[in-house]
Amino acid sequence: MILRVLFILSLIANALFANKVIYTSYDQVPQRVIKGQIFEVTLKTLSTVRDFQDIEYTFSNHPGIEILDTTPNRVQKGKFYYDTFKLYLKSSDAKLPDIEASLVADVSFDTTTIVGDKLNVITLNPQKNFSNIVANNFALKNYKTISYDNKHNIVIFSAIATNSMLEAMHFKNVFKQGIESIEQTLGDSEITYFVVINKKYDKFSFSYFNILRNQFVTLDIPIVVEDDSVTTQTDLKPTNQSHEKIKMYIAAAVSILLFIISIWRKKYIYIIFSIVPVGYIYLSATPQQNICIKQGVSIHLLPVDNGTIFEVTQSQIYLPQEGSVERYVKVRLENEKIGWVKNEDTCSN
Incomplete structure (x- = not known):
């Protein structure tokens, strides 16, 4: 059976x-x-x-x-x-x-x-400065700080990570933040990120969790505010204002020297030549005029493609030009914030 x-x-x-x-x-x-x-x-x-x-x-x-x-x-x-x-x-x-x-x-x-x-x-129990990043490794490549407004600075940094979801990056207790560019892969990934923080801080500290070491690792970015634009990409080459000052000092020295020579040698033709450096100094020291921005133009937080847009012009406006990089013009808004506009979005283009 x-x-x-x-x-x-x-x-x-x-x-x-x-x-x-x-x-x-x-x-x-x-x-x-x-x-x-x-x-x-x-x-x-x-x-x-x-x-x-x-x-x-x-x-x-x-x-x-x-x-x-x-x-x-x-x-x-x-x-x-x-x-x-x-x-x-x-x-x-x-x-x-x-x-x-x-x-x-x-x-x-x-x-x-x-x-x-x-x-x-x-589930981790991190400190308040946790970046929300879990990785085999996370390393800073470069960073830079510029002024955002009277109360805040912008810290921009590029980093590379192994075995990490960089899209999840997020910080607590910052004024603004966002991804400027990202290359997410299944191996090494790279990100360019910005945070807007209070000017009172002399460094920006954050942590991530290292899987291989099984511990939190803290990274520090010193706050050194630069007047020039952000160079988070290799094609960004801002005008160096310190170089302009040096040129003005040289022009002033040349003008004074030519004036002394004209008096000493009684050849007043040198006085005419001394006017040229003076003219250069005048043009360099004269505040730049306002630049015309078209209606409906996006004002970017940083001079990078696909960057964060924080304002759109509702009409044609005129803003003080603060500087420029390749394809972008740096302008100062009425609220004293700094923004970037593409060259083709100005009225002269």
Whole structure:
């Protein structure tokens, strides 16, 4: 009787799984994941047929998880395929995806589905200066500070990070902030970011969590306010006002020298020559006139493409020109804030 029951169960099992040709399971899953971390999971897949082109995976039911790549990093060992995917944990309550695996072949085969378990999520308890960045490594490339208004400075910095979601960068207790440019990849990513902070601070300090060291790391940016424009990109070459002052001093010295020579040698022709440097000094020292800005023009926070726009002109206006870089004009608004306008947005273009 028992043998008969086992035989019947065997027939039922064969009928149920006769068309199943692909088997998959979670092979490597981290024991714990930090909220905000990019992590990897590896699937172990076996196909019982040889004639297929590829294995495809469909992800579903993964609250708190963002799938960063649907094309795996594949390693084949014998008949088994080890497919590794990168995921981003964005919530303290999350589970691994349910995954449907299927064969890409000339004929249709049944698929198989695995159910993801709930993740063991570690939620950090950072200090107020936390940048919201979790990374294997995070390093500053360059930084610069310029005046924003009477009460605030703009700190702009570029940084590179490994295994990090830089798009998540965010600071508490700053007046304004934002991304100026970003290159987010699954390896090394790069960001240019700005924060507007109170002038009372002599440094901008923030921290990130280093996964490899399992600790918070603090970075300091000294506040050294420069009058020139921001050089967060290599093509930005602001006019150096200190050079202009040096030229004016030289012109004044030349003018005085020519005047002394004209008196000493009684050749008053030198007086005429001495007027030329004086004219240069006058033109250089004369405040620049207002520049005409067209209606509907975006005024940028920084002179970079796709930069933050903080105001749009409602009509044609005239603003004092404070300087310029390639393709941008630096203007001072009525509220004493500094902005940047593209050259083609001025009335003379």
